[in-house]
Amino acid sequence: NAGVTQTPKFRVLKTGQSMTLLCAQDMNHEYMYWYRQDPGMGLRLIHYSVGEGTTAKGEVPDGYNVSRLKKQNFLLGLESAAPSQTSVYFCASSHWTPGNPYGYTFGSGTRLTVV
Amino acid sequence: AQTVTQSQPEMSVQEAETVTLSCTYDTSENNYYLFWYKQPPSRQMILVIRQEAYKQQNATENRFSVNFQKAAKSFSLKISDSQLGDTAMYFCAFSKAAGNKLTFGGGTRVLVKP
Numbered sequence: 001n002a003g004v005t006q007t008p009k010f011r012v013l014k015t016g017q018s019m020t021l022l023c024a025q026d027m028n029h030e031y032m033y034w035y036r037q038d039p040g041m042g043l044r045l046i047h048y049s050v051g052e053g054t055t056a057k058g059e060v061p062d063g064y065n066v067s068r069l070k071k072q073n074f075l076l077g078l079e080s081a082a083p084s085q086t087s088v089y090f091c092a093s094s095h096w097t098p099g100n101p102y103g104y105t106f107g108s109g110t111r112l113t114v115v
Numbered sequence: 116a117q118t119v120t121q122s123q124p125e126m127s128v129q130e131a132e133t134v135t136l137s138c139t140y141d142t143s144e145n146n147y148y149l150f151w152y153k154q155p156p157s158r159q160m161i162l163v164i165r166q167e168a169y170k171q172q173n174a175t176e177n178r179f180s181v182n183f184q185k186a187a188k189s190f191s192l193k194i195s196d197s198q199l200g201d202t203a204m205y206f207c208a209f210s211k212a213a214g215n216k217l218t219f220g221g222g223t224r225v226l227v228k229p
Contacts, residue, residue: 042121
């Protein structure tokens with residue numbers, strides 16, 4: 001099925017460990033985003049990409065790095081995990097065309113716990 | 116930077132009744148896009164309704180409608196004939212350009228009671 005796939009769906013890390021979250025989309029979307037959602041809060045933008053090979057900082061980028069080496073993949077890295085990074089992470093993609101200017105598609109989320 | 120504010124942390128409504136969720140935003144843009152997303156316990160983000168700022172007519176989608184007041188920077192969502200399946204978190208979101216990054220409000224939890 002077409003859409004946005006996030007892996008893994010759950011992960012527990014120890015403080016100081018590193019990991020990479022993978023986001024893959026098969027819709028040929030140009031734009032991709034990483035958000036985090038903390039309990040009882042809305043989604044906050046971490047990093048985003050407007051095309052292959054490009055990345056930009058969002059609202060809460062500290063402690064994270066991203067890469068968009070292939071158009072279909074957007075990776076989110078945690079270099080040294082901290083308890084404050086315990087959250088649910090959502091990937092999304094979008095593509096603007098005159099016929100579908102609002103096409104945001106979200107992944108199902110990754111629940112990350114840092115202990 | 117744009118900001119989106121949802122002033123109601125939680126709302127409850129009886130089944131078949133109507134509930135209205137508030138959303139205000141701050142932007143210097145003249146043209147932009149506004150959205151309401153539903154997030155059930157499954158965590159899935161589901162688009163409920165969207166509105167282009169250049170359109171004066173309020174958007175409607177079945178039981179869901181919005182009241183868009185551009186001058187007041189207000190974008191409320193009305194859920195009519197509430198159903199148990201409407202129980203979820205609802206997020207208001209803003210985008211300054213089609214397909215551009217979304218800025219979300221803090222959310223309103225809606226509980227539909229039987």
